Amino acid sequence: MTGAAPMVVANNLGRRYGDRWAVSGVNVRLAPGRSLLLAGHNGAGKTTLLRLLAGLLRPSCGEVLRAGPVGMVGHRGGHWLDLSARETLRFDARLLGRPLDLVGAEALLVRFGLGDRGNGPVGDFSAGMRKRLALARLVLQDPAIVLLDEPYGELDADGSALVDVVVKDLLVRGKSLVMSTHLFDRAAHLLHHGLVLDHGRMAWVGPAAEVPAALGQVKAA
Amino acid sequence: MTVLSQTLAVAAKDARIEWRGRARTAAILGFAGTVLLLFSFAAAADTKTLTTHAAGYFWLALLLGSVLSLADAFRIETEDDALDGLLLLPVDPRAIFLGKALARTGALTVLALMLMPIAAVLYNVGVDGSWLQLAAFIVLGVAGLAAPGTLYSAMTSQVRGREVLLPLLLFPLVVPVVLAVVKGSGLALAGDPMGQASSWLGVLAVFDLVYWSVCPLVFSAVVER
Numbered sequence: 491m492t493g494a495a496p497m498v499v500a501n502n503l504g505r506r507y508g509d510r511w512a513v514s515g516v517n518v519r520l521a522p523g524r525s526l527l528l529a530g531h532n533g534a535g536k537t538t539l540l541r542l543l544a545g546l547l548r549p550s551c552g553e554v555l556r557a558g559p560v561g562m563v564g565h566r567g568g569h570w571l572d573l574s575a576r577e578t579l580r581f582d583a584r585l586l587g588r589p590l591d592l593v594g595a596e597a598l599l600v601r602f603g604l605g606d607r608g609n610g611p612v613g614d615f616s617a618g619m620r621k622r623l624a625l626a627r628l629v630l631q632d633p634a635i636v637l638l639d640e641p642y643g644e645l646d647a648d649g650s651a652l653v654d655v656v657v658k659d660l661l662v663r664g665k666s667l668v669m670s671t672h673l674f675d676r677a678a679h680l681l682h683h684g685l686v687l688d689h690g691r692m693a694w695v696g697p698a699a700e701v702p703a704a705l706g707q708v709k710a711a
Numbered sequence: 712m713t714v715l716s717q718t719l720a721v722a723a724k725d726a727r728i729e730w731r732g733r734a735r736t737a738a739i740l741g742f743a744g745t746v747l748l749l750f751s752f753a754a755a756a757d758t759k760t761l762t763t764h765a766a767g768y769f770w771l772a773l774l775l776g777s778v779l780s781l782a783d784a785f786r787i788e789t790e791d792d793a794l795d796g797l798l799l800l801p802v803d804p805r806a807i808f809l810g811k812a813l814a815r816t817g818a819l820t821v822l823a824l825m826l827m828p829i830a831a832v833l834y835n836v837g838v839d840g841s842w843l844q845l846a847a848f849i850v851l852g853v854a855g856l857a858a859p860g861t862l863y864s865a866m867t868s869q870v871r872g873r874e875v876l877l878p879l880l881l882f883p884l885v886v887p888v889v890l891a892v893v894k895g896s897g898l899a900l901a902g903d904p905m906g907q908a909s910s911w912l913g914v915l916a917v918f919d920l921v922y923w924s925v926c927p928l929v930f931s932a933v934v935e936r
Contacts, residue, residue, distance in 0.1 A: 546795050548935055560799055568796040570724070570787055572731035584720045585800045587712045611731065612791075620791070627796065 495557075496521050497666035498543060498635050502552035504690075505538050512538040513690045516552075518668075520683075522634075525657075525667040527677050527698040529705050530687035536670040537565065539687065540637045543668060558634025565639055567620030568627075571613030575604050575623050578612060582627055590630070602626040602652065617644035625656055636660055638669040642676065654680060674702045714806045721802075721810025722817075728787050729818050735783070740822060743776030744829050751833045758835055765834040766897035770889055773826060774856065777819050778878045781860035784811050785868035794934065804931035812861040812926070819853040836900060844899035844908050851915040852892035858922035859884050865933050891915045 500518040504511060513535040520526055528536050541547040543554055544562045562568075569578055576595045583590035590598075599608045602622045612620060621644050628636065641653045650673075657680050660667055671677045677698065678684070684701035686694040686708050694704040712720075729736065750768040754760045761768070788794035797807060831837065838845060863880045867873040895911030 544795075544799060546798065559801060562795065562799055564792055564795060566792045568792045570728055570793050571791055572728045572787070573724070577727065581720065581724050582796075582800065585712065585717060585802050587801075631800070633799075 496555075497557045498668075499555040500543060500552065501555075503539070503542055503549055503554060504551040505542055505547055506550040511550075511690050513542060513687075516687075516690075516692055518543070518685070520635075520666040520668065522664040522666055523661055525661055525669065525681040525683065525698075527674070527681040527684045527701055528668055528670040528687065529672075529674060529684060529701045530693075530708075531705075534687040535690035536687055537639055538690070540564075540639050540668065540670055543635075544637050556635055559631070560635045560637060561628045561631045561633030562637040563621070563624045563628055563639065563641055565643070567612070567615075567617075567624050569612040569620060569623060572611055574609050575599055575612060575615075575626075576608040578623065579626065579630055582630055586631060598626050598630060601629075603648065618646060618649055621645055622649055622652070625652065629656060634665060636665050636667040638667065638671075640671055641669060642671055642673050650676070657681075674705065678702065712801075714803045714809075717802050717806035718809040718813065721807055722813040723810075725784070725787070725811055725814030726817060729783075729814060732783070736780075736818065736822070739776050739779045740825050742779065743772045743822065743826055746772040746775055747826065747830055747833055761834040762836050765830060765836040766900055767893045768834065769826065769830045770852065770893050770896070772830075773819070773823055773853075774882070774885070774889060776822055776826075777853075777856050777860060778881065780818050780822065781815060781857070781864045781881070782867075782874070782877055784815050784861050784864040789868045798934065804934065805927040807934075808861065808865075808927045808930035809923075812857050812923070815861050816850075816854050816857040819857055820850065823849050823853055838900055840899045840902040841908070842899075844903070844912070845896055847912055848892050848896040848899055848908075848915070851912065851919055852888060852896070854919050855888035855892070855915060855922060856881075856885055858919070858926045862926040862930060862933060865930065888915065888918050891918070 496519045498520045500516055503516040504514040516539060528539065530536050542549055544560050579595045579598060580590050599605050602625055604619060604622055612623065642650045645653065657667065669677055669681060678701055681698040684696055684698040685692060686701065686704050688708050693708045696704060747768060751761060860881055863877055867876040870876060891911045891914040895908050898908040
């Protein structure tokens with residue numbers, strides 16, 4: 491999308507399920523510290539594109555090049571439901587090679603509003619609490635490329651504000667970020683570029699602030 | 712982090728989850744115990760047949776119970792898409808597989824140890840041979856089920872009809888393991904005057920070596936969608 495030495499590049503990316511192309515002919519180029527707002531109607535291919543960028547789906551055509559580790563917050567929490575939030579964070583930290591002591595885990599949980607629920611099984615969490623834990627795990631992972639799929643979903647006002655803070659912080663620290671959301675007005679203030687998908691194809695590319703208007707045009711067409 | 716330490720971290724995580732879900736483990740034990748009981752009904756009052764074939768009945772009950780336990784290996788990863796996050800962490804896919812297969816070996820060993828006294832009472836059988844050989848057959852036999860079982864659990868975790876597919880794929884593959892372990896543990900129970908048990912142990916060890924070497928290598932291709 492802009493700048494040199496991109497962190498993530500997608501060239502003519504496509505993914506087919508049977509005869510149907512969920513994503514087709516998508517090109518993305520994102521430099522460090524830059525962000526992309528991914529918009530489109532339900533079934534436009536946003537989640538598929540994010541999973542392709544993450545490497546969780548194999549492209550049917552094209553390629554994705556990544557210059558660093560990827561972290562993703564998906565639709566679902568992505569947690570082990572029988573572990574506690576504290577155990578989840580400590581497990582992630584151990585695999586990241588950055589062991590997290592109890593104090594460090596506690597601080598992270600408090601920051602994301604889970605300080606009093608750190609020992610309970612994640613399976614007992616509400617959807618919003620699971621989303622908060624997913625954000626805490628993302629911050630712990632500290633990836634170079636961040637992919638957020640409907641990060642505001644299931645969150646209350648405080649939780650949504652927390653997403654804004656995390657996004658701003660990640661961008662200041664030079665991360666490349668792609669966010670899919672239906673809250674365009676909120677995200678447009680945070681992000682740089684916009685991409686509207688329609689039936690899996692790139693329907694519009696421009697500044698993030700113009701995404702709401704562009705989406706209306708795509709719908710009208 | 713080395714592959715070994717990553718393997719141990721994944722195994723510890725799965726063991727912790729297994730412990731938290733011990734009510735389900737108890738249900739699997741109940742199921743396998745019921746299978747043992749049904750075999751004793753099938754043989755009616757023929758205690759000689761029961762005693763002679765005790766090892767076979769025991770391993771068939773364990774095999775049927777193991778399918779339920781093996782399915783859990785990736786159910787815990789897919790019920791909230793935890794596997795996606797795990798694959799994005801800097802973890803060697805071989806370590807994910809080995810850790811999960813190791814935890815499953817532990818869970819199946821515990822299941823086998825809990826089934827043993829039930830089988831001993833139902834089939835009126837004791838260890839007249841070697842306890843050490845019996846222990847070796849249980850560990851190697853369970854490991855021979857756990858490695859291909861974990862791989863097939865990963866393969867079927869996202870498809871419809873996985874409850875049927877897992878045993879359908881697994882059972883033909885583990886026939887050599889079941890054959891070796893039934894023959895070998897039968898000898899360990901009844902006594903082994905001809906020294907045949909060691910050859911069955913060798914057969915089992917070779918199968919385990921093949922499964923535990925090949926399955927981790929193909930695992931990443933299995934979880935890539």
